[in-house]
Amino acid sequence: MVRPVLEGIRVLDFSNGAALPETLKMCGEFGxxxxxxxxxxxxxxxxxxxxxFDPNKSPAHxxxxxxxxxxxxxxxxxxGRAIILELIKASDIVAESYRPAVMVSWGLDYDxxxxxxxxxxxxxxxxxxxxxxxEGFQTYGPHAQHVTGLTWLWNHQDxxxxxGGNLIHPDHIASKMCFIALLAALDYRRRTGKxxxxxxxxxxxxxxxxxxxxxxxxxxxxxxxxxGNRSLYAAPHGCYKCKGLVNYEPGYPxxxxxxxxxxxxxxxDRWIAISVFSEExxxxxxxxxxxxxxxxxxxFATLNQRLENVEELDRLVEEWTRQRDPFEAxxxxxxxxxxAGVVECAEDQVNTDEQLKHRGFIIELxxxxxxxxxxxxxxxxxSKTPALPSSYAPLLGEHTNEILQxxxxxxxxxxxxxxxxxxIE
Amino acid sequence: MPQLALSGIRVLDLSDGKGxxxxxxxxxxxADVIKVEPPGGDPMRSIPPFAGxxxxxxxxxxxxxxxxxxxxxxxxLDSKEGQEIFKRLIKTADVVVETFEPGxxxxxxxxxxxxxxxxxxxxxASITDFGQTGPYSHYKGSDIVDFAMSGAMIVNGTPDRxxxxxxxxxxxxxxxxxxxxxxxxxxxxxxxxxxxxxVEISAQEAALAGLFSWSIPGYSYxxxxxxxxxxxxxxxxxxxxxxxxxxxxxxxxWLATSPRxxxxxxxxxxxxxxxxxxxxxxxxxxxxxxxxxxxxxxxxMNMTMREFFEQGQGKFGLPCCPVxxxxxxxxxxxxxxxxxxxxVEHPEAGKGLYATMPFKMTETPAEVxxxxxxxxxxxxxxYHDEMGFSMEELDxxxxxxxx
Numbered sequence: 001m002v003r004p005v006l007e008g009i010r011v012l013d014f015s016n017g018a019a020l021p022e023t024l025k026m027c028g029e030f031g032x033x034x035x036x037x038x039x040x041x042x043x044x045x046x047x048x049x050x051x052x053f054d055p056n057k058s059p060a061h062x063x064x065x066x067x068x069x070x071x072x073x074x075x076x077x078x079x080g081r082a083i084i085l086e087l088i089k090a091s092d093i094v095a096e097s098y099r100p101a102v103m104v105s106w107g108l109d110y111d112x113x114x115x116x117x118x119x120x121x122x123x124x125x126x127x128x129x130x131x132x133x134x135e136g137f138q139t140y141g142p143h144a145q146h147v148t149g150l151t152w153l154w155n156h157q158d159x160x161x162x163x164g165g166n167l168i169h170p171d172h173i174a175s176k177m178c179f180i181a182l183l184a185a186l187d188y189r190r191r192t193g194k195x196x197x198x199x200x201x202x203x204x205x206x207x208x209x210x211x212x213x214x215x216x217x218x219x220x221x222x223x224x225x226x227x228g229n230r231s232l233y234a235a236p237h238g239c240y241k242c243k244g245l246v247n248y249e250p251g252y253p254x255x256x257x258x259x260x261x262x263x264x265x266x267x268x269d270r271w272i273a274i275s276v277f278s279e280e281x282x283x284x285x286x287x288x289x290x291x292x293x294x295x296x297x298x299x300f301a302t303l304n305q306r307l308e309n310v311e312e313l314d315r316l317v318e319e320w321t322r323q324r325d326p327f328e329a330x331x332x333x334x335x336x337x338x339x340a341g342v343v344e345c346a347e348d349q350v351n352t353d354e355q356l357k358h359r360g361f362i363i364e365l366x367x368x369x370x371x372x373x374x375x376x377x378x379x380x381x382x383s384k385t386p387a388l389p390s391s392y393a394p395l396l397g398e399h400t401n402e403i404l405q406x407x408x409x410x411x412x413x414x415x416x417x418x419x420x421x422x423x424i425e
Numbered sequence: 426m427p428q429l430a431l432s433g434i435r436v437l438d439l440s441d442g443k444g445x446x447x448x449x450x451x452x453x454x455x456a457d458v459i460k461v462e463p464p465g466g467d468p469m470r471s472i473p474p475f476a477g478x479x480x481x482x483x484x485x486x487x488x489x490x491x492x493x494x495x496x497x498x499x500x501x502l503d504s505k506e507g508q509e510i511f512k513r514l515i516k517t518a519d520v521v522v523e524t525f526e527p528g529x530x531x532x533x534x535x536x537x538x539x540x541x542x543x544x545x546x547x548x549x550a551s552i553t554d555f556g557q558t559g560p561y562s563h564y565k566g567s568d569i570v571d572f573a574m575s576g577a578m579i580v581n582g583t584p585d586r587x588x589x590x591x592x593x594x595x596x597x598x599x600x601x602x603x604x605x606x607x608x609x610x611x612x613x614x615x616x617x618x619x620x621x622x623x624v625e626i627s628a629q630e631a632a633l634a635g636l637f638s639w640s641i642p643g644y645s646y647x648x649x650x651x652x653x654x655x656x657x658x659x660x661x662x663x664x665x666x667x668x669x670x671x672x673x674x675x676x677x678x679w680l681a682t683s684p685r686x687x688x689x690x691x692x693x694x695x696x697x698x699x700x701x702x703x704x705x706x707x708x709x710x711x712x713x714x715x716x717x718x719x720x721x722x723x724x725x726m727n728m729t730m731r732e733f734f735e736q737g738q739g740k741f742g743l744p745c746c747p748v749x750x751x752x753x754x755x756x757x758x759x760x761x762x763x764x765x766x767x768x769v770e771h772p773e774a775g776k777g778l779y780a781t782m783p784f785k786m787t788e789t790p791a792e793v794x795x796x797x798x799x800x801x802x803x804x805x806x807x808y809h810d811e812m813g814f815s816m817e818e819l820d821x822x823x824x825x826x827x828x
Binding site: 003005006018022026030045048049051052053057059060062063064128129130131132133134135137138139140142143146147148149150151152153154155156161162163164165166167169172173174176177178179180181183184185186187188190192194195196197198199200201202203204205207208209210211212213214215216217218219220222223224226227228229231232233234237238239240241269271272273274275277330334337338339340341342343344345346347348349350353354355356358359361362370371373374375376377378379380381382383384385 | 428430431446450454472473474476477478486487489490491537555556558559560561562564565566567568569570571572573574575576577578579580581582583586587588589590591592593594595598599602603604605606607609610611612613614616617618620622623624625626627629630631633634635636637638639640641642643644645646647649650669671676678680682683707708738739742743744745746747748749750751752753754755757758759760761762763765766768774775776777778779780781782783784785786787788789791
């Protein structure tokens with residue numbers, strides 16, 4: 001049996017939302033002992049997003065909080081905080097994403113924790129990050145899109161106002177950036193014996209993924225308008241309708257800034273993304289769609305001409321894709337060496353995508369309150385120290401007894417007394 | 426004196442856009458990242474737009490941003506001599522990052538097993554669009570195709586239009602970032618085992634987990650509960666923007682789910698009775714969310730972005746923000762206070778503001794130290810100074826198209 005990479009590393013988890021919880025999910029997956037510190041008086045934010053608002057049926061919480069144990073302790077009580085200070089002495093990492101005032105009020109901010117455990121690695125994850133006028137402003141995933149300019153850019157070319165996306169990807173990606181920083185800090189501590197503070201900003205994560213845009217602003221004094229699905233150096237390049245797209249209503253009364261209604265009727269949403277960069281790919285594309293007469297039109301002879309006549313080109317491409325199922329179209333185009341991919345929805349990924357199936361990327365876990373459900377596997381495939389099997393997100397307080405006995409050596413009587421006083425649960 | 430987290434770690438970066446940002450993270454943390462480019466230059470160098478709109482090898486903004494802090498050598502890996510030189514370099518390397526089609530490195534005789542035999546401590550990360558094995562492993566990807574296949578594209582935009590691509594290279598950046606998570610784990614493990622290992626990443630999987638990790642559990646839970654699956658088979662929640670609403674001079678956004686947050690929103694807007702009556706319980710508001718947003722908008726129209734944001738956050742603790750342009754973000758006072766952008770001058774492309782790492786570390790800060798390398802800028806340093814090739818030998822290799 002190979003020793004898991006992070007075996008022997010203990011993490012105290014005061015995290016909320018997506019960013020930091022997912023970092024710790026990874027820590028657990030690679031062998032760290034991650035202890036979620038939770039209290040039913042102030043439940044973790046994602047528990048509010050449960051199906052039918054059932055806190056135990058939050059797919060987000062039950063995903064992000066996998067691979068750890070849970071200690072139920074009320075930090076608003078001095079006894080609860082005393083327990084945590086004792087646990088910190090036996091820990092390597094403290095990770096938190098409360099509003100900054102919260103950890104200070106509990107006496108669990110970096111400076112206080114360092115006094116108890118000088119070589120602690122302390123991770124603070126906040127939207128804006130510390131050290132500026134907006135320090136402590138409470139933020140969520142979407143904010144990172146909006147303030148960085150991503151929402152402003154993430155639109156069709158003729159969009160009348162910023163639409164942006166529905167992802168909260170800065171949080172999800174922040175967790176991986178944080179994981180890299182955390183491993184760097186662990187390795188530094190291994191070499192020098194010194195801990196440190198990691199101060200992560202999800203907003204900066206979003207900005208870091210589009211650094212070339214800020215160079216355009218600062219070097220060219222220019223603000224490129226949104227590109228939609230088009231490209232400056234590829235054509236065709238876009239997202240095209242496929243067979244099966246039904247109940248599709250151009251001019252659906254979308255928000256106009258205010259209306260967030262969603263269609264209640266079943267809607268098949270079938271699209272394919274295609275990108276053609278080189279002449280070789282263009283020739284492959286023409287061949288794949290059967291060399292219709294229009295492909296020899298001089299209007300489309302070179303990339304520059306294709307870019308100039310891109311609206312007409314896109315219409316013609318769509319005439320072909322519209323007749324085909326997206327998976328069928330993908331296969332035909334890929335066989336001709338053209339980058340093409342189904343705009344997949346979750347059901348495609350669960351049932352149809354042969355690649356994800358082959359790699360077993362979607363896994364099933366049984367959760368004691370929520371039942372059997374699908375989750376993602378670990379994308380990091382390590383040849384010698386692979387991820388451990390994932391374990392379900394613990395119930396609140398599920399491991400309280402074992403943690404207090406095993407790490408702090410408490411007796412059953414002590415634990416019962418604390419439970420009676422509602423310090424622990 | 427702060428140290429660099431990865432000083433002493435050498436990375437050979439053979440990657441294209443699927444790995445570039447990842448290798449840059451290691452470079453910012455202090456690793457010696459050597460970009461190994463084909464003699465004609467990395468294809469990334471020709472991605473527009475360019476500095477000053479002048480196309481050229483040293484002017485692609487995409488290239489400049491994703492390759493700061495790296496050195497560059499040219500080496501033709503398709504040639505026998507190139508492969509031999511690479512094998513010599515491997516002896517000095519801790520990490521190799523590559524993004525070739527599956528099987529290509531093996532074809533060159535430079536697969537992990539071969540490199541490991543030369544240097545057992547080496548860690549190799551392979552990133553492909555869909556993975557090394559499987560029915561799509563030889564499919565061609567691109568930014569938009571990988572984004573589409575990640576399942577993260579279909580939920581973006583409005584229901585009356587096609588799903589919208591995200592600017593940048595988000596799906597491939599996920600592959601790059603996940604690969605570096607793997608590399609960091611492998612480096613940490615190596616400290617105990619003395620041995621390197623192989624890290625394999627599929628950008629599709631990485632983007633699924635890195636952009637939209639809740640799509641599959643959300644689908645699973647909602648289907649089981651008899652709800653229309655979020656991002657499910659027949660449903661497009663491309664409703665846009667999680668409630669962006671217009672205000673006096675632009676657009677703003679807020680998020681309220683707890684009673685405290687609803688109360689803060691109402692306070693900020695002056696406690697209008699038609700909103701207060703809707704209550705501050707998400708269970709009451711959720712079924713009437715469209716109406717709720719419409720009512721809020723009537724009041725935001727009287728406020729500027731700045732008023733809504735700074736009063737909402739500063740006075741009432743409402744999670745809210747303005748919708749900014751990229752230029753406005755650069756000028757944001759908080760971003761300036763954190764020195765998130767660093768001005769760096771490139772000898773050909775000129776001065777620009779480079780986004781730094783999104784985390785601050787007190788002992789081992791990540792930083793931007795020097796601009797992206799010119800093509801083959803460090804051939805002399807590496808081949809002559811370090812490996813001992815004579816100038817004559819280098820000339821001969823150049824003429825033979827090896828470097």
